[in-house]
Structures are given as C-alpha cells and as structure tokens.
Amino acid sequence: MTGIKGDPLARSFRGMRIAASALDAERSRIDVIAKNVANARTTKMPGTGLPYRREVASFRPVLGEAFNGGIDFVGIRVDEVVTDQSAFEEVYDPQHPDADARGVVLYPNVNTMQEMADLVTAVRSYEANLSVIETTERMADRALRLAE
Amino acid sequence: MSLLQSPGHALLQRLMSATTQRRDVIAMNVASQNMPGYRRRDVEFERLLVDAMDRGTPPERLMEIEPEVQIDWASEARADGNSVDAERESAMLRENRIRFELYAAILSGRSNLVRQALTSDR
Numbered sequence: 001m002t003g004i005k006g007d008p009l010a011r012s013f014r015g016m017r018i019a020a021s022a023l024d025a026e027r028s029r030i031d032v033i034a035k036n037v038a039n040a041r042t043t044k045m046p047g048t049g050l051p052y053r054r055e056v057a058s059f060r061p062v063l064g065e066a067f068n069g070g071i072d073f074v075g076i077r078v079d080e081v082v083t084d085q086s087a088f089e090e091v092y093d094p095q096h097p098d099a100d101a102r103g104v105v106l107y108p109n110v111n112t113m114q115e116m117a118d119l120v121t122a123v124r125s126y127e128a129n130l131s132v133i134e135t136t137e138r139m140a141d142r143a144l145r146l147a148e
Numbered sequence: 149m150s151l152l153q154s155p156g157h158a159l160l161q162r163l164m165s166a167t168t169q170r171r172d173v174i175a176m177n178v179a180s181q182n183m184p185g186y187r188r189r190d191v192e193f194e195r196l197l198v199d200a201m202d203r204g205t206p207p208e209r210l211m212e213i214e215p216e217v218q219i220d221w222a223s224e225a226r227a228d229g230n231s232v233d234a235e236r237e238s239a240m241l242r243e244n245r246i247r248f249e250l251y252a253a254i255l256s257g258r259s260n261l262v263r264q265a266l267t268s269d270r
Binding site: 007008009010012013016017019020021023024027077133137140141144147148 | 194195197198224233235236238239240242243246247249250253254257
C-alpha cells in the first residue's frame, strides 16, 4: 500500500486515507459476519464433512513511509481470517440426514445473536470512519473558503 | 516577466490538468473494480515536482515534468488479482477534488491581482 509519501499536501489527506483503509477492513469484517450468519445451519461442509466453523477477521496496522522519511501509521487491513475452534452445538434430531449413530446432529459454532451484535459494531465503525472522511473534506473546504 | 506568463502560473495550470487526468484514472479504477487481474492506477505528478524541487531544479526546467499514469503495484490484490477498493477510490476522488479547488483558488487569486492592476485607473 502506498503510504503518506508524496507531496506536502498529501499530509492533509492522511486522516482521509487512514479512514478509507478502515472502511475497506470493516467491509471485509461485515462479509465474514455475513458468511457466518449464512452458514449458521450448514451441517456438512464439502471436503471435511464437518459442520461449518465460525470465522473471525482480525485487523493489523499498515505501516508506511512517513513524510519525514520515518515509519508512520497509514491505515489498517485485514490481517487474517481465523476459524473459531470452539465446540459445535449438539442437537438430538434422528430424522436429520446428517445425524450420527446416536441421533445427534452437530450444528456450527455460530451464535446468530452474537453475529448480529458484531454486525452492529462493524456498521457503527464503518459509519464512524465515513464521518472522519466527510469531516476532513469539510475542513479542507472551509480552509479553501478563506481564499475567497 | 508578466504574472500570467510566469512559471508559477503555468505550473498551476499543469497541476490542474494533472488532477483532471487523475479524476479520469480514478473513474477508470472504479469502472474496473470487478475486472479480474486489474491493478489500480494513479497519476504521479505532485511528487515528481516535489522531488525535482528538492534537487534544486530551476523553475523553467520544471515544465519538462509530465504527469505519469503509474500502475500501483504496492496495493494488495484480492483473490481475483484485482486491487481496486471502492472506498479508497472514493476517498482519493474527494482528495483530488480538494486539490483541484486549491489549485484553482491560488490561480484565481493570481488572476485577481492582474485584474486589479488592469482596473486600478478607474
């Protein structure tokens, strides 16, 4: 990712670029939550034959070349998407095609309520970063109006 | 040298045309955001100018610097090889607009000086 390096004017847009990277990261987090919610009842994954495992996205900072030649924080990005290794939910349902010999069906370790709460957090973060971009833009506009 | 023919005036015009070109490049990035293998592009001009100024290039020689459309290899690509991120392009577009307005404001400030000089006898 290109950093803040560039002309002196690029420094004024630093906040905007950081917030834009956060928008992208939060959108990826929302995608992961969507995948979890969609797979909340997936009892058999192709390949493993096991139920779907919940996924969690983790972020990490992106460092770039600072204007003065040092290292500076330039944004965030999704570091990795890890699978939640907690136990599957066991439900007794002998009629289910994926029931084992005991009549127990393993369901994914996805808690839809928790996913909805995470979704709200992600959307709020997205909105917060969006308002950082809009505020930076308004500030620059106000500064420009001084020249009129 | 007259104010309207000074290197500064021409430089501002070139900066404005570079931002216009950058707007088109951003538009192309956004339009190609679902094209597999596409790498986002950017217009390098301001940084080339700053680098040249830091090296002590005289103002007349700055005219030889042209805006360059460069492929941004530093941005990471998605699984399909595309490196366009809509949010980032949107922020770049806003940044570019502010740059354009800044250059336009400086240019119109300079033009106002000339206008004042022309109308000072009235």
